[in-house]
Amino acid sequence: MIPVNEFRNIASEHNPKFRVLKPWWDVLSEYLCIAMLMMGVFGCTVQLTQEKIACLPDRISETSDENMDCNHLLQLRENDSMWEHAITKQIAPNVVEVFGRKNDLDIHQYIFINSICYERAVHWYAKYFPYLVVIHTMIFMVASNFWFKFPGTSSKIELFVTVLGKCFDSPWTTRAISEVSEEREDERIVVWRKNTNARPSAVESPDGEDESRAFIRSTSVVSDTEKDESEQATSVLDKKEGEQAKALFEKVKTFRTHVEEADVLYLMYVLQTSLKVFKFAAITIYNVILVPNIEIVVTCIVPPDLTGFSLFCCNNNKAHLFSKLAYCYISFVGVYGLLCIYSLYWLFHRPLKEYSFEQVRLETGINDIPDVKNDFAFLLHLSDQYDPLYAKRFAVFLSEVSESRLGQVNLNHEWPVKKLRGRLYKNTSDRLELHLFMLPGLPDTVFELPEVESLKLELINNVLIPGTITQLTALQELCLIHCPVKLQLAALTHLRETLKVLRINFENLEQVPVWMCTLQNLEELHISGPLSSELSRNTYLFTLRELKNLRVLTLRSKLTKIPSAVADLAGQLLSLCVHNEGSRLQAFSSLKKLVNLTSLELTSCQLERLPSAVFSLSNLQELDLKENRLNTVEEILSLQHCRRLSTLKLWHNSITFIPEQISKLRSLETLDLSWNKIRNLPPRLCYCTKLRHLDISHNQLTSLPPEIGILQSLWHFSAAYNSLEALPDELFSCKRLRTLALGNNSIAFLSPRVGTLAHLINLELKGNRLESLPVEIGDCGLLKLTGLIVEGSLLDSLPSEVKRSMSER
Helix, strand or coil: CCCHHHHHHHHHCCCCCCHHHCCHHHHHHHHHHHHHHHHHHHHHHHHHHCCCEEEEECHHHHHCCCCCCCHHHHHHHCCHHHHHHHHHCCCCHHHHHHHHCCCCCCHHHHHHHHHHHHHHCCCHHHHHHHHHHHHHHHHHHHHHCHHHHCHHHHHHHHHHHHHHHHHHHCHHHHHHHHCCCCCCCCCCCCCCCCCCCCCCCCCECCCCCEHHHHHHHHCCEECCCCCHHHHCCCCCCCHHHHHHHHHHHHHHHHHHHHHCCCCHHHHHHHHHHHHHHHHHHHHHHHHHHHHHHCCCEEEEECCHHHHCCCEEEEEECCHHHHHHHHHHHHHHHHHHHHHHHHHHHHHHCCCCCEECCHHHHHHHCCCCCCCEEHHHHHHHHHHHHHCHHHHHHHHHHHCHHHHHHHHHHHHHHHCCHHHHHCCEEECCCCCEEEEEECCCCCCHHHHHCCCCCEEEEECCCCEEECHHHHHCCCCCEEEEECCCEEEEHHHHHHHHHHCCEEEEECCCHHHCCHHHHHCCCCCEEEEECCCCCCCCCCCHHHHHHHCCCCCEEEEECCCCECCHHHHHHCCCCCEEEEECCCCCCCECHHHHHCCCCCEEEEECCCCCCCCHHHHHCCCCCEEECCCCCCCECHHHHHHHHCCCCCEEECCCCCCCECCHHHHHCCCCCEEECCCCCCCCCCHHHHHCCCCCEEECCCCCCCCCCHHHHHCCCCCEEECCCCCCCCCCHHHHHCCCCCEEECCCCCCCCCCHHHHHCCCCCEEECCCCCCCCCCHHHHHCCCCCHHHEECCHHHHHHCCHHHHHHHHCC
């Protein structure tokens, strides 16, 4: 027994190319046209192969007083018994006499009379009826297919049929329909279990709403059942089939763009059907009127000079057959007309300018299939009359979800494990990082690299991290740059346990993943984007209180105040960095609550003075006020309350004066005053005896105080890009110096005491007015030739043995 699918395939091979756009009434009309065409061809064959007419002279009509015709033959033929009785009983002796006598006409005369009578006596309809049937049928067939060949519609129809057929046969269609689809990608699914530890604590909002419920409603965590198809093996499609399916998506988009806004095809079909109805009416009327003209007995009057007879009774041999064919033809035309009328009824009483895939959505589970309009909808309505399965399979290629799944399959082919492993490198945090940039999605093969410690995703849309991320056992860092991400619950559980560092760069708050607030083991959170200045209790930052292990928080935005939500981290936050991108930061009240804060960085906040809130941070160890508008730091004395302050960075400001009170900061180990406008360095600065790193480069200094020699703990000293003309000898008393940067000054002489710096590794002197270098520079036991940055001429002035000794170290 032949399966249904195989039977359909066999049948489709013999169907016309546009069969999918021919509803049942058009198909039945074509069969009627074929039957009528066969009828006409049969009539034409009979007309050409048989005798057309046979004529005999009629003396009875010629001798009678009645009109000269052959009606008496028809009257007698109406009753066969009467005709038989007339012959046997000689009721009509004259008739018997006529038919029993010879007329003395030869065969050529009869042939001649038959030809004349056929042309003159037989009605034209009776002669040309078969040809009319053929012509009318051809007109019907042309009218039925006119819109398929019309220049304004044929290209669109051909493209639609081609694309529809390819979509029907595509392996991707079969796979997409067989899978269970997820919700639309832009829809946020809320799935939260009451017994999970990630649920926010219940805090009543001002309006009485449970904050945890508000959080749950806004979360973007995806359930385990959503998009579970992305975890399936991609071996169903090979690379070539995937590329072909991708091209089909593009063709469908192009076709939709060109067709959906117009209704030319619909109007053309209406016009075609209306013309068919008009032709049906006209042909039916004139055929019904002319059918009686097909007569069996025809009266023919000819000049008596030809044969001696003026009246001939002719028998039309094909009249009986043609009469039956004519009535049969009229019946077929009538059925054809009813089908056309039904077609018009279907066109005007059905909403054909909009096509909804509601039933398809229910059957396939693909919920984002859009409704289509105008010609696109009309073509799908026509294909439904042939087989609704065509629209169902075609709808797969209208779905963005389906397209993204196909992109995932192709992406997995394009990015195999071997290729991804070749992109691994060590980042600045000494973690093995995989950086993926501007991909159409996240390859599933990423989760087959268990050695990945840091995953960086940049400019990737529609990222879903599935439960297979549990295979990345070494993952500790996740970086999302303009890359909105959804998680399955299994992935969220894994990240809550393993993720230590999260970096997020976004363009609007909607891209911020709310699931980040549930990462209880997170230690570092770096957020960059347009944060709201007035963060309400319903925003995501309010839930940062759940990050119990968070130690480092970085906010890069344009804020007017430190968000109050930061205060929820007061118990555990150790480092806070705010990059305000040149906007003025005015309120710092939240800082006072961060009693355990050890590092504070306020960059590009347009500060004109040291924030008073900083002075209450007794555990503060590092303060960085880079790129502000500080002119003076008279409040620096108040920093002595920060007894543990060891690093102070006031670089990239407009400071002109450093007060003597800076000496009170006895715990300072690093002081960066570079890129300011300082002209004099206060001597009491050198009483900060614990200083190891001192950077006063890019200022306007003309001299250094002799007290610089007090800094016996100094390891790094930079005074480059100033106006120094001489160096105090006391500088070379700092025996622990390892880096000495004095480039781009006006120094004309370098003391031989530089040789006493036994720990010196780097010495920069380029850009000064030195004419020579002291030979004692070779006594710096750790200074290599590569660590000496000077002009080539100065280097050549050194003795060769000194240079050789330095190069061999």
